[in-house]
Amino acid sequence: MKYYINTYGCQMNVHESEKMAGILEKMGYTLAENDAVADVVVFNTCAVRESAEQKIFGNIGMLKNVKAKNPNMIIAVCGCMSQQKGYPELILKKYPYVDIIFGTHNIAKLQEFLVQKQTKKHVVEVVETEDIRLRDSMEPTRTSGTNAWVNINYGCNNFCTYCIVPYVRGREVSRPMEDIVCEVESLLKQGYKQITLLGQNVNSYGNDMADENITFANLLKQIDNLPYKFRLRFMSSHPKDLSEDVVKVMANSKNICHYLHLPVQSGSNKILKAMNRNYTHEHYMSLIDMCRKHMSDIEFSSDFIVGFPGETEEDFEDTIKLVKKVKYQQLFTFIYSKRKGTVAEKMPNQVDIKTKHQRLSKLIEIQREIATEISSKYIGKKLEVLVEGIHPKKKGYLLGSTDFGKTISFEGAEDLLGSFVLVEVQKSNNTSLSGKIVDILEKSNSEYRLPLDKIRRK
Numbered sequence: 001m002k003y004y005i006n007t008y009g010c011q012m013n014v015h016e017s018e019k020m021a022g023i024l025e026k027m028g029y030t031l032a033e034n035d036a037v038a039d040v041v042v043f044n045t046c047a048v049r050e051s052a053e054q055k056i057f058g059n060i061g062m063l064k065n066v067k068a069k070n071p072n073m074i075i076a077v078c079g080c081m082s083q084q085k086g087y088p089e090l091i092l093k094k095y096p097y098v099d100i101i102f103g104t105h106n107i108a109k110l111q112e113f114l115v116q117k118q119t120k121k122h123v124v125e126v127v128e129t130e131d132i133r134l135r136d137s138m139e140p141t142r143t144s145g146t147n148a149w150v151n152i153n154y155g156c157n158n159f160c161t162y163c164i165v166p167y168v169r170g171r172e173v174s175r176p177m178e179d180i181v182c183e184v185e186s187l188l189k190q191g192y193k194q195i196t197l198l199g200q201n202v203n204s205y206g207n208d209m210a211d212e213n214i215t216f217a218n219l220l221k222q223i224d225n226l227p228y229k230f231r232l233r234f235m236s237s238h239p240k241d242l243s244e245d246v247v248k249v250m251a252n253s254k255n256i257c258h259y260l261h262l263p264v265q266s267g268s269n270k271i272l273k274a275m276n277r278n279y280t281h282e283h284y285m286s287l288i289d290m291c292r293k294h295m296s297d298i299e300f301s302s303d304f305i306v307g308f309p310g311e312t313e314e315d316f317e318d319t320i321k322l323v324k325k326v327k328y329q330q331l332f333t334f335i336y337s338k339r340k341g342t343v344a345e346k347m348p349n350q351v352d353i354k355t356k357h358q359r360l361s362k363l364i365e366i367q368r369e370i371a372t373e374i375s376s377k378y379i380g381k382k383l384e385v386l387v388e389g390i391h392p393k394k395k396g397y398l399l400g401s402t403d404f405g406k407t408i409s410f411e412g413a414e415d416l417l418g419s420f421v422l423v424e425v426q427k428s429n430n431t432s433l434s435g436k437i438v439d440i441l442e443k444s445n446s447e448y449r450l451p452l453d454k455i456r457r458k
């Protein structure tokens with residue numbers, strides 16, 4: 001019996017698909033080549049953008065004929081899209097051949113749903129809360145190569161006006177610190193070389209707990225003290241909750257990368273207020289300065305939304321000013337699109353699509369110049385690199401990443417996967433670096449399942 005999982009959206013979903021793959025493999029399923037030949041197909045969905053939703057519907061639609069030929073195929077739809085009010089009914093109306101629908105809070109019950117399906121036409125269960133210990137007890141089938149994802153908190157309390165996440169993932173709940181440290185230690189023992197802590201807002205880790213020592217800074221400190229060589233990353237960080245304590249722990253650590261993804265979304269104070277982000281352009285810049293004061297080598301990335309309702313040329317210029325001041329290594333840019341059920345959906349002064357595209361192009365062009373300039377400063381430098389994969393296009397070449405999150409390619413043998421090497425940078429462009437290995441710092445003897453070999457991300 002074979003399974004296939006189609007994963008959409010963020011890293012949180014990637015890791016949840018790993019957990020569902022773990023359940024299915026425990027039940028005896030093995031990975032299928034593609035969804036058309038699988039006995040169980042899971043769509044782990046995203047609701048952040050309307051375009052994602054259209055893509056998911058299209059892909060479910062594509063299985064209609066396959067299922068007609070193979071009525072025993074089981075199709076399950078779960079995740080943020082099915083958690084939304086009215087969506088289970090909508091999915092069943094449009095695609096009556098879908099067998100199982102569940103939301104974001106009960107992925108741990110996948111096996112139970114498959115059993116129920118044997119005696120029911122449809123199994124539909126969307127609940128509002130969950131027991132996070134049940135979710136944490138799931139043993140994932142990890143598929144992200146040398147990296148292991150580790151959840152530290154679930155849900156979000158922030159209600160940014162454009163975002164659906166708090167409605168589909170519920171309020172913030174932190175995992176006990178000892179459970180997280182124990183999971184990380186076990187992953188390092190297994191040979192994982194990079195740990196990425198996951199939360200909608202990692203900086204508010206512990207805010208829901210009575211013990212004031214349970215903070216993100218203390219969690220980072222405890223993990224950093226584990227006696228292994230590894231890289232520690234985290235995402236996402238809400239600027240309003242980034243504390244100097246966290247930055248100091250980063251600066252004084254052995255393993256925490258000097259790289260911070262700090263989503264700002266806009267440089268205009270008027271738009272930040274309308275987005276309910278709870279910080280200003282000036283406060284954000286003071287955080288950047290504070291990070292650079294403690295870590296002169298830190299690099300940043302960020303998320304931007306252009307064309308938020310009410311965004312004028314002047315507001316957009318404030319965004320450009322901020323981008324030029326910070327000089328991000330990388331930007332993730334998005335055009336604002338209405339999300340049903342959010343506050344911003346009903347805001348007046350929606351920006352027309354042509355203007356949104358013009359602003360996006362301008363932002364991308366400016367960022368391209370900045371990223372090229374940043375990359376070029378590394379030419380001639382020797383950087384510690386974690387070997388993460390095989391180059392998909394150049395035979396005999398490997399791919400790795402620097403501490404500050406830049407992809408770098410170089411010639412090398414496949415058995416270096418998971419090793420730390422020293423690479424001298426020879427060339428650069430706006431997105432990546434290339435160079436040659438000048439030393440092997442720590443050779444890995446672990447085996448890794450490379451990214452995308454199991455759960456293809458859409």
Ligand code: SF4
Nearest residue numbers: 156158159160163165
């Ligand atoms: S912090 Fe804002 S953007 Fe991020 S998940 Fe929460 S509501 Fe959404």
